Amino acid sequence: MPRFSVVVPVFKVQGFLRECLDSVLTQSFTDLELIGVDDHSPDGSGRILDEYAARDTRVRALHLPVNGGLGRARNAGVESARGDYLLFLDSDDSYLPGALAAIDRQLRACGDPDLLVFDHQRSYWWGKAEPSVFGDQLAGPGTRTFTVAERPELLTLFHVAWNKAYRRAFYRREGLGFEPGLYEDAPLSHEAMVCARSIGCLPRVCVDYRQRYQGAITRSPGREHFDIFPQYASLFAFVARRPELAAHRAVLFERMVSHLVFCLRRRDRVRPADRRAYFRQAARHYRAHRPPGFRPPPHAARDFGMLARRSYPLFAARERVRRTAGTVRRTKRRVRRTAGRAAYRGYYALQRRLPLRADLAVYSAYWGRGVACNPAAIADRARELAPQLHAVWIVRRDAVAALPPGTDYVVPHSRRYWWVLARATFFVNNVNFPDHLVKRPGQRHIMTHHGTPLKTMGLDQQPYPAAASMNFRDLLRRAGRWDFSVTANPHSAEVWDRVFPCPYEDLPAGYPRNDRLVTATSRDITAVRERLGIPRGRIALLYAPTMRDYRRGYVPRLDLERLSAGLGEEYVLLVRTHYYYGRDPALGELHARGLVRDMSRHPSTEDLCLAADALITDYSSVMFDYANLDRPIVVHAPDWDSYRDARGVYFDLLSGRPGETPGPVTRTEDELTAVFRDGTWRGPASRALRAAFRTRFCPYDDGHAAERVVRRTLLDQPPEALPPMIPLTDRHPAPPAEAPAPPPVIIETPHPTPTPGTPPTPEPLN
Known part of the structure; x- marks a missing residue:
């Protein structure tokens, strides 16, 4: 026992x-x-x-x-x-x-x-x-x-x-x-x-x-708080059944009345419309359970007296006086803050008085960078499943030239921009919309996110240096506008539920942008490689590092010229830097010399993933998407300790445990070169780790994610009407383009850090 x-x-x-x-x-x-x-x-x-x-x-x-x-x-x-x-x-x-x-x-x-x-x-x-x-x-x-x-x-x-x-x-x-x-x-x-x-x-x-x-x-707030009355009634019934407890009635009564008044005063418990009814019931409890000779405590004598006299008007008047001072202060601050914005918000306020357009959907991605990611996949599927909806994209002025032909768009702060914010019914984004957006009743916000979280997000960032300048109250106000949160796996759902604790519906649909990775054919992949100019028979490696919160500007973690020389002619190195960074002259110079392909401004990450025979990354969320292709992933993590300590992570990417590490791990350039030269990158240990990683992080990405999102959020169909999930065992990822296996090379210098193997029987992961 x-x-x-x-x-x-x-x-x-x-x-x-x-x-x-x-x-x-x-x-x-x-x-x-x-x-x-x-x-x-x-x-x-x-x-x-x-x-x-x-x-x-x-x-x-x-x-x-x-x-x-x-x-x-x-x-x-x-x-x-x-x-x-x-x-x-x-x-x-x-x-x-x-x-x-x-x-x-x-x-x-x-x-x-x-x-x-x-x-x-x-x-x-x-x-x-x-x-x-x-x-x-x-x-x-x-x-x-x-x-x-x-x-x-x-x-x-x-x-x-x-x-x-x-x-x-x-x-x-x-x-x-x-x-x-x-x-x-x-x-x-x-x-x-x-x-x-x-x-x-x-x-x-x-x-x-x-x-x-x-x-x-x-x-x-709600009528559920009236449950407090039967609860205390059960307490006094319990005492009444036991005469030996009668001496405690006075203290219990004082505790009850103090609790009732406390709840009455809290706006997050009893709604204003319910206060009179709540007060009357509290007064009835006061009369029913007051012990003979009870004297209220001096500090609460007024509250107790008003309940005893059933004087709700007096109680309400006192509350109005108490709250007025605070309201006046808040109003003054609000007036000062909004006065300077009145000129360009007036039109917006006027439009918000007019009816919503049920046929209007607003899309945005990466703070207006263009038509991309999950919102683009949803908009594309909506054209087929919900043709009655008209799509308008919010796009920065410097991104307009790269828009696909026929895209209807608005530039932030233009007159039509305020019109679509006020009148649209649907809002789809992979980041939060700006703070100045006022969500109207009837408007529906769909947060698609843009990656599975390895690094801490939302409220979980608070202890870490990288979040020093973040306003978490504002962050949660933005998340409070969401109606749906699209998730790609249970890990993401658990994290979003904790770090964005707001009343949205979790939609376990998979990531719409990954539909293309799952449904692509060999012919599609060949066409992508031809468009990118990858010679037939060459092995394409996509190097996609993420940003560093603890460093300013793009700081390459690899000597790409040395890596290219070490890999040899059979490999083509595609490099995609994080979108936070501008053009890098050194990378452009390597591209001009033909040593690497700079794909940092290519409009489609999905194209690059389909074209690549393997992925090299550090801590980028692209690894979770790429795992859908069931192709090799190599983690190159020279600064793991710094990254982990500055930003925080949800699991140990370098542990070598199935479900945490997607493939071989390297810490130096020599190790990275050796992994490809000796075949470790696609060996049996790599396959085993990749399979466990894919099982954990790709359960929903079956090619029907965009359809699920459109049906649930834009067409308001119930969850049971959505396409059922196709099990991983029944999915058949498209194979990479044919490439001859490189000849085995004997590496004389052993790896300083061994490539993680497969532990015997792993425990279930958190």
């Missing part, structure tokens, strides 16, 4: 769940079981629980047939628990290192009490963490234990389920359990406190209580 049973209820938390589970399973204290309860979650949370259960015998995954809410999920976990003590951990929170060992030590020091209360910290989405206000109060008792009768102030501690360890025998003896609905923590926490024969305290911060930007039900 384990010491602890940690119950984790799970619903729509795929972006946070791994961190939560890892925080339990990596504790130095290991005598535990973790019971994850999938409350019929519609995202990937249940799959993640099963993954952890498969690789750690301490984990059990329960899957509920219907969604029953947090309370019922916790109750289901308790029924399966076998530990001496029950602990509840919300699935977007986590334990701090050493927390369980500290809890166990204090339990033993206190003589294994019925209940142990421990401290927590609040962790905000912008990176700030602050301790609770209960530290001193928890530190006072030391290792002594008390009852609430002896220390009534114990009832003023935070009334949540997850800051306590409950002796399971005590929990079952008292018939404790969670009620359905919101605020389910309040009655159970108070019932446990008043019933416990011994309560210990631990001042150590054990739980990181995450304050999410969006998604927390307690900060989502």
Whole structure:
């Protein structure tokens, strides 16, 4: 029988769940079981629980047939628990290192009490963490234990389920359990406190209580917050059934009324339209449960008095006065900020009063750089599936000349630009639209993204130097406009869910731009190579490095002239620098000499991928797209440590583990040359790594991604009407153009860094 049973209820938390589970399973204290309860979650949370259960015998995954809410999920976990003590951990929170060992030590020091209360910290989405206000109060008792009768102030501690360890025998003896609905923590926490024969305290911060930007039900306004009334009714019914608890009614009543008023004042809980009804119900609870002779606490006497007198108009008037000062200050700032923009926004504001055009779709890619990437693939498919929609592209002035013939476009800040922003119904982009776009009711935003994340993104960038100048509040305001987020694999879905925590629909469609990679034929590839001027029989290598956040300007990580000479005549080296960088004179000079092909300004990355027999990259997301072709990938990572430390990464690309490393890894130019000269680049170890990488990151890219996006977002068809996913085993990537195998060359100098091999049996990856 384990010491602890940690119950984790799970619903729509795929972006946070791994961190939560890892925080339990990596504790130095290991005598535990973790019971994850999938409350019929519609995202990937249940799959993640099963993954952890498969690789750690301490984990059990329960899957509920219907969604029953947090309370019922916790109750289901308790029924399966076998530990001496029950602990509840919300699935977007986590334990701090050493927390369980500290809890166990204090339990033993206190003589294994019925209940142990421990401290927590609040962790905000912008990176700030602050301790609770209960530290001193928890530190006072030391290792002594008390009852609430002896220390009534114990009832003023935070009334949540997850800051306590409950002796399971005590929990079952008292018939404790969670009620359905919101605020389910309040009655159970108070019932446990008043019933416990011994309560210990631990001042150590054990739980990181995450304050999410969006998604927390307690900060989502609506009628659900009226659940607080039946919850407190159940608490007083519990006390009424036990005459020995009558002495605690006054403190419990004060706690209830303070909680009711707190929620009433919060705009993110009770909506203005519901405040009068909420106040009336709170007043009824006040009269129904007020103990005889109760005297309100001095600091809250006015609030208690208004509830006692059922005086909502007086309460509302006081609230208006309290909020007016803040509103005036905010209004002055807003007027100053918008005055200078009034001239060119007036037209935009006027157009926003007119009806939306249901036949108008706005597209943009890479901040107006042209017709490209996922938006281009969606627009192309929409011409066939939704011909009633007219496409208009937002394009920078310097990119107009390169537009495909017949493209309808607007230049930013032109008169027609403001017209299409105001009147269009659909907005498709692989980056965020500008801050000045005002999303109208009825407009629909589709975020396609433009890569699978290896480097940290969104809120996960906050600890890293590369994000020092980023405004994360603005970033989340932009993400808050999304209606759909198109994802290419479960890894991306989990990351976006956590780092852009906004109420959009995850659309696991695959990347539309990759449809071409999956459906291309040998004839298509031959045609692309001919257009690029790649001689028949030559092996084309695409070198596509990414940008460096910690360096300014393009800094080549390879001596391309030396690499070209080392590879020999049988290879053609195509070089594509990141689009952030301008033209590089040195690269242009090598191109002019015929040593490399500078493809940095070629309009189609997909063309280059189709033409290449292998990819050389460092940390660019092109590797995830290229894996769809099932062709060799070589990772050249001379500055991995610097890149990782400056930007942060989600997995160790150089580990050599299947699913993390897509092929051979090199750190020097000599190693890179040797990998191609001795055939390692396409050997059996390379194929094995590539297969695992493709399985993990290419499950959705089956050639129908654009169709799924068009049908779901532009035609509003339900998910079940979308084309079913074709399994990887049934896909047949187009082969590269025929090229003779280079003769084997014996390399006298061994590789300083061995090429990663295939470990025996890998554990499932996070």
